[in-house]
Amino acid sequence: MVEEMSGEHELAMQAKAWPFEEARKLVARYADKKPAKGYVLFETGYGPSGLPHIGTFGEVVRTTMVRQAFQRMLPDVPTRLFAFSDDMDGLRKVPGNIPNQEMVAQHLGKPLTKVPDPFGKFESFGHHNNAMLRGFLDSFGFEYEFQSSSDWYRSGRFDAALLKVLQHYDEIMAVMLPTLGEERQQSYSPFLPISPTSGRVLQVPILERNADAGTIVFADEDGRKVELPVTGGNVKLQWKPDWGMRWSALGVDYEMSGKDLIPSVELAGKICRILGGQPPEGFNYELFLDEKGQKISKTKGNGLSVEEWLRYAPPESLALYMFHKPRAAKKLYFDVIPRAVDDYLTFVEKFDGMEPAQKLENPAWHIHNGRIPDGVKGTAGLTFGLLLNLAGAANAENAEVMWGFIRRYAPGASPETAPFLDRLVEHAVAYYQDFVKPTKRFRAPSEQERAALTDLRGVLAGLPAGAAAEAIQNEVFEVGKRHGFTELRTWFQALYEVLLGQTSGPRMGSFVQLYGVAETIALIDRALHPQASDAGLG
Template sequence: MSSEQELALGAKAWPFEEARKLVARLGGKAPPKGYVLFETGYGPSGLPHIGTFGEVARTTMVRRAFERLLPGVPTRLFAFSDDMDGLRKVPDNVPNRELLAQHLGKPLTKVPDPFGKFESFGHHNNAMLRDFLDRFGFQYEFQSATDWYTSGRFDAALLAVLRHYDEVMAVMLPTLGAERQATYSPFLPVSPSTGRVLQVPLLERNVDAGTIVYEDEDGKKVETPVTGGAVKLQWKPDWAMRWLALGVDYEMAGKDLIPSVELAGKIVKILGGTPPDGFNYELFLDEKGQKISKSKGNGLTMEEWLRYAPPESLALYMFNKPRAAKKLYFDVIPRAVDEYLTFVEKFDALEAAQKLENPVHHIHNGVVPNEVKGTAGLTFGLLLNLAGAANAESADVMWGFIRRYAPGASPETAPFLDKLVGYAVTYYQDFVKPTKQYRAPSEQERAAITELRAVLAEIATDTPADQLQNQVFEVGKKHGFTELRTWFQALYEVLLGQTTGPRMGSFIALYGVKETVAMIDAALDR
């Protein structure tokens, strides 16, 4: 066993805990199919959703941890789209909703794309998912339910469901209400007359022929094979069937799906398979504490996060406390970026064992790119405040200040910092600028701010940030701010028009001593 494997065996980070469970399940060797299969599921009934990205990111973290424990065992990751599901309702956050309304009940890959860009709505949403996963650099294999059903690759597993129909029904029926029990079948035929996925009771089953009989929407009896894409399964039996057909070894799911995981586990055993390992992560909430939903569009999309912050910050958000419910809205972005920068800054100085506990090890698979290290010590929060103070509308304005603060930095020499600058300008314009509210200082605050102006007017323009911070502290103490937090909050509210803000010494050093004096003059005159 290598030293790296020994370190991984003792690592406490949750991806290593999950990987060790999987190693134990497999007996420390590859399964008969020759590789270990990780899977994530995606329901493309709405636009791709950060929760989907989170599942792929977290599963990838477990996959990489597993590869460190058993480096000679091949692994694969399937990103599986349930795109043969019938469209149940029209999402709130898409154009041409009336177009979709005409195709309710049809498989998502047969519903027109309301955006007018792809072959179908399912293809559109699949493409959006793949585009993001590709941009982030995930190594995965996209899989389409429509493709698996229609190509016949699910046929053997579907025939197994037909053979074990009564046993599957015995698992499912107790979980349903009396009315649903009367019409439930694990098989959902695709109507030859309307193209819709039908939830209808079965009239007959012919196991030897591999067919079922049902009544179509036009009242006619139809006998159809359960193979070749003529039917699909209800989603819980479908999940179990997929585990069997693909040989899935690891799949995580949201906490709200625990009962479904248990049911699918029972069904896959009936079919002769083994449920995969995995864990149940907590749900994301919006700023009101409600569960985010693809169809409601009440949470952040991947595109929205990436408009304001780098994907590494999103990966960190997914790594942290996966079993704790977390609010997911725009205000969490700046903190996630700065936490990421802090972990990057610490990484190289850590011992080998400590690196395995650092989140950026799991974000970057143990090798942190040099590009993300070159930020001249500037935090995202500081850049946001610079954007506010300078009322920046472009990155060029920001770089005018940054070059003076860090003469060796430029968009060419510090490309990741340049990206952060662009994100900060966009975030400021969209979220900070519209909510700025300056207030007048109290008499105590005015006296203190006036003295701070006098101190800064006499100080050298190249004074280091720590010395500037000390000067701000001293002025606050001198003017009776026993709680210095209230002094800094006064500076934020009077000078910057916001309730929170940066370390003032760092901000003054970045913005400029003379510029800060001018800001104080404007605030006092205001």
């Protein structure tokens, strides 16, 4: 095993997949020394004013992929991943999707961990959403350590860093003020004091500063001048200074963020350096677009949610979608799911037969940390696209209908012996019912197509029992050629439109083998004699 890891280490140093390229930044960062804190720290940030979403998944899964790559390069250096919740932020508005909104509205401006939980289950609204985040990450099996901003501020673990911010106040203001409008400049301060009377996070000017005493003076909501220490959870920082302070205080080595945050990353990096820290490595990923090419927004509700994706496909396919071209803008909507699932199945199928160096370039390596679990194997060669077409031809209302065909196609397969295939079947039925079935549009065959279908019916009827998919495919080809389809693609599209009611479809040989020769002949008969079929005679 040691030799195996050593060999993988050498290959990892040469691997070209983007997680390895990112990990090499960290290898260079510690080329001459090990981290003084004893580990390399990866971080992902989370704003707990709402529920976890698909961007949360994307950031954690991509960061995890870089972490895994680094662990292969420098296996002797420990790593940690912090999922950091900014739960000290003041609640700015009442979310529209929660109960007890009037009660929550009375606590606007307070830190999220001081707002009562509208669901009545946790200590606060922040604790509720933090629990949702942890449950969300745990459901995918991520290895991480949850961290709470409120805990860090109130426990005093940020005190030394906050005193540094006070000492370097003017330098930080010099970084921040040019980025603000004239009116905002008049009231801006990196410190947001928490009112000792109302408990709200205040956006107010700082009237006096005492670096030696570690205090600031400001006007409270009632107009009284108040002096507070910047330590002990009495203040929090504006989010950009907070980000830079956190990088410095925790010694964050790697954090990625969306392309829209590039200016913020640059500002936080400057503040981190002012405080004596080294900004983390990382990269800015592109944002997802909906089917119209517009940026996906939680507020708009456009695009896909994680829950929606997982209704129609396994999480491994979503991880694959996140792996591919993270620096390229990609559309994220329902049409991309079938291809993502089948691409994932292809990468898993190829994995075991690849050379060790090739495996490191295979996305399945990064999704499964180099070890493909047996649980995702064993789909009897059935693709998701083929299952969707089976669902369409059988008009499947449930998985059991599908398994009736699958058991005949692969006698040893069952939901018990092929649990991953069973999951795919459930997903295929859901996808078919929600997206394929409502759009099915059958058309009548042309005279040329009618003659070819009649010929194909006879060919299928004459096939030997147990004919292989490739042999059936060749016969379908030959029928098309005999009937003058110079572009065989036109012939196959006709089969999809006439027999399946859709514009695209499967390899017909594989489909016929799975669906059944007699059942396919019945499809042809319904297309050739629709009146008889409608009367129940076909």
